[in-house]
Amino acid sequence: MAANTxxxxxxxxxxxxxxxxxxxxxxxxWGVYNTALSSMKLFQAxxxxxxxxxAPSSPR
Amino acid sequence: MAGLSFLDRERSVAHEGYSRWLVxxxxxxxxxxxxxxxxxxxxxxxxxxxxxxxxxxxxxxxxSQVAWIFSLAIxxxxxxxxxxxxxxxxxxxxxxxxxxxxxxxxxxxxxxLGVQAxxxxxxxxxxxxxxxTGLGLGYISPVSTLIKWFPDRPGxxxxxxxxxxxxxxxxxxxxxxxLMAHFHTxxxxxxxxxxxxxxxxxxxxxxxxxxxIRVPREGWKPAGWTSMTHAGAMITTHDxxxxxxxxxxxxxxxxxVLCMNVTAGIGIIEQASPMIQELFKGTIGPVAxxxxxxxxxxxxxxxxxxxxxxxDYIGRKPxxxxxxxxxxxxxxxxxxxxxxxxxxxxxxxxxSVVLLSMYGGGFATIPAxxxxxxxxxxxxxxxxxxxxxxxxxxxxxxxxxNYMREYELRHGVDKAGAYQAVLHFMTLxxxxxxxxxxxxxxxxxxxxxxxxxxxKAA
Numbered sequence: 388m389a390a391n392t393x394x395x396x397x398x399x400x401x402x403x404x405x406x407x408x409x410x411x412x413x414x415x416x417w418g419v420y421n422t423a424l425s426s427m428k429l430f431q432a433x434x435x436x437x438x439x440x441x442a443p444s445s446p447r
Numbered sequence: 448m449a450g451l452s453f454l455d456r457e458r459s460v461a462h463e464g465y466s467r468w469l470v471x472x473x474x475x476x477x478x479x480x481x482x483x484x485x486x487x488x489x490x491x492x493x494x495x496x497x498x499x500x501x502x503x504x505x506x507x508x509x510x511s512q513v514a515w516i517f518s519l520a521i522x523x524x525x526x527x528x529x530x531x532x533x534x535x536x537x538x539x540x541x542x543x544x545x546x547x548x549x550x551x552x553x554x555x556x557x558x559x560l561g562v563q564a565x566x567x568x569x570x571x572x573x574x575x576x577x578x579x580t581g582l583g584l585g586y587i588s589p590v591s592t593l594i595k596w597f598p599d600r601p602g603x604x605x606x607x608x609x610x611x612x613x614x615x616x617x618x619x620x621x622x623x624x625x626l627m628a629h630f631h632t633x634x635x636x637x638x639x640x641x642x643x644x645x646x647x648x649x650x651x652x653x654x655x656x657x658x659x660i661r662v663p664r665e666g667w668k669p670a671g672w673t674s675m676t677h678a679g680a681m682i683t684t685h686d687x688x689x690x691x692x693x694x695x696x697x698x699x700x701x702x703x704v705l706c707m708n709v710t711a712g713i714g715i716i717e718q719a720s721p722m723i724q725e726l727f728k729g730t731i732g733p734v735a736x737x738x739x740x741x742x743x744x745x746x747x748x749x750x751x752x753x754x755x756x757x758x759d760y761i762g763r764k765p766x767x768x769x770x771x772x773x774x775x776x777x778x779x780x781x782x783x784x785x786x787x788x789x790x791x792x793x794x795x796x797x798x799s800v801v802l803l804s805m806y807g808g809g810f811a812t813i814p815a816x817x818x819x820x821x822x823x824x825x826x827x828x829x830x831x832x833x834x835x836x837x838x839x840x841x842x843x844x845x846x847x848x849n850y851m852r853e854y855e856l857r858h859g860v861d862k863a864g865a866y867q868a869v870l871h872f873m874t875l876x877x878x879x880x881x882x883x884x885x886x887x888x889x890x891x892x893x894x895x896x897x898x899x900x901x902x903k904a905a
Contacts, residue, residue: 400464400465400466400469403466403469404466404468404469407469407472407473407655407659408472410472410476410655411472411475411476411479411611411655412472414479414618414652415475415479415611415614415617415618417618417621418614418616418617418618418619418620418621419614419617419745419748421617421620421621422617422741422744422745423741423745425737425738425741426738426739426741426742426745427738428734428735428737428738428741429731429735429736429738429739429741429742429796430738431735431738
């Protein structure tokens with residue numbers, strides 16, 4: 388492996404970088420996807436019902 | 448302990464060829480895990496049905512008792528960050544991350560025992576105190592390491608990690624819901640087994656961060672970067688020790704800035720779902736309101752990365768000028784977007800998501816602001832002490848919002864009108880923060896650590 392004093396990456400660290408970012412990126416992407424799906428309800432829902440339904444469990 | 452010597456700072460010094468871009472995912476592994484705390488509300492109802500299963504039995508815990516678990520965890524987060532910050536600077540990020548992972552997982556395991564024995568105090572001690580200690584340690588553990596690896600882009604680097612804390616709830620919430628559904632039986636709500644499983648999953652996930660994190664070698668700096676070329680009047684090239692920083696006016700001014708920004712943000716987060724429904728009665732129902740809450744979470748997370756990155760270009764003080772000045776205006780305008788005035792859902796949502804992005808941005812930009820003021824030497828420890836502002840805001844925000852709203856309602860103001868007073872009060876809080884930010888000046892020479900400069904500490 389070539390020495391790189393800048394720490395900007397080498398051939399072998401390229402694979403390590405990809406794995407590392409996928410390791411955190413996949414769960415984060417899954418979470419964002421789920422939240423984005425949930426937030427679409429804001430734009431899809433029709434007028435509010437006359438009688439309020441039970442409040443859903445909020446992620447926050 | 449010899450077996451744990453791999454956690455020592457000396458053993459985590461980067462080898463030749465180590466890419467600094469491995470440090471943000473290591474930090475994210477910690478923050479994405481501990482950010483689960485913001486999803487604790489998904490356990491609230493199951494924890495009140497441990498005996499009754501489908502409903503709350505007379506001997507079941509009630510929601511107000513269960514709510515203390517989250518509050519305790521957030522208060523302990525601030526106290527733990529303030530207490531262990533100085534230890535962390537000596538012990539190094541790997542040891543601190545490991546301690547964080549152990550505490551966070553142990554918190555889940557103790558809570559599992561509390562659920563099995565139906566002893567609420569075990570959840571207070573477990574998730575609240577032990578888990579909360581893990582939260583504080585984990586939150587600050589990668590900060591100074593990131594700043595040392597990215598002296599050229601400290602806002603971007605710390606923003607990436609702290610973005611993870613905002614995103615943690617987005618993973619923790621659906622994960623907990625799916626696990627509880629998996630473990631649910633006719634005589635068990637499944638929350639105990641979910642605690643046990645999540646403790647294990649998060650521990651293993653955090654171990655990735657522990658084994659990936661590295662500190663830079665003595666004297667390392669990015670190619671072509673010199674601190675002087677980037678230093679301006681508001682970026683010091685000197686270091687200030689944590690105890691000295693604690694005595695500076697700058698520390699307390701930034702404490703006020705963070706406290707006001709967080710308190711105001713909680714004004715929206717705390718009331719998001721009922722607020723949009725009551726401001727747009729007949730237009731927005733509970734399902735759409737839940738979508739609104741999700742949208743706020745995305746902007747809260749995205750704002751952490753966006754604003755902290757922007758601060759690298761426009762400077763930390765101007766970034767907070769935007770947060771606090773624009774925030775004050777937007778909080779003033781927000782109630783007028785409701786059904787009683789302009790009746791614009793689109794405008795209400797737009798203003799709200801911008802405000803939430805600046806709330807998240809305030810969290811993510813503060814480590815870089817501290818580094819600009821006090822240097823990189825003790826920045827994690829100083830950040831840890833500053834997070835007590837979060838603990839205070841975490842109590843102050845909901846109390847202010849709820850009491851002010853109830854006061855207005857008791858005095859005959861309608862529900863939509865009651866939000867006007869609350870949101871306009873948030874404007875005042877942001878103006879206090881704005882003034883504090885304007886007063887921030889470079890730290891006086893008498894506080895500087897003798898014989899050191901930021902680049903030497905790296």
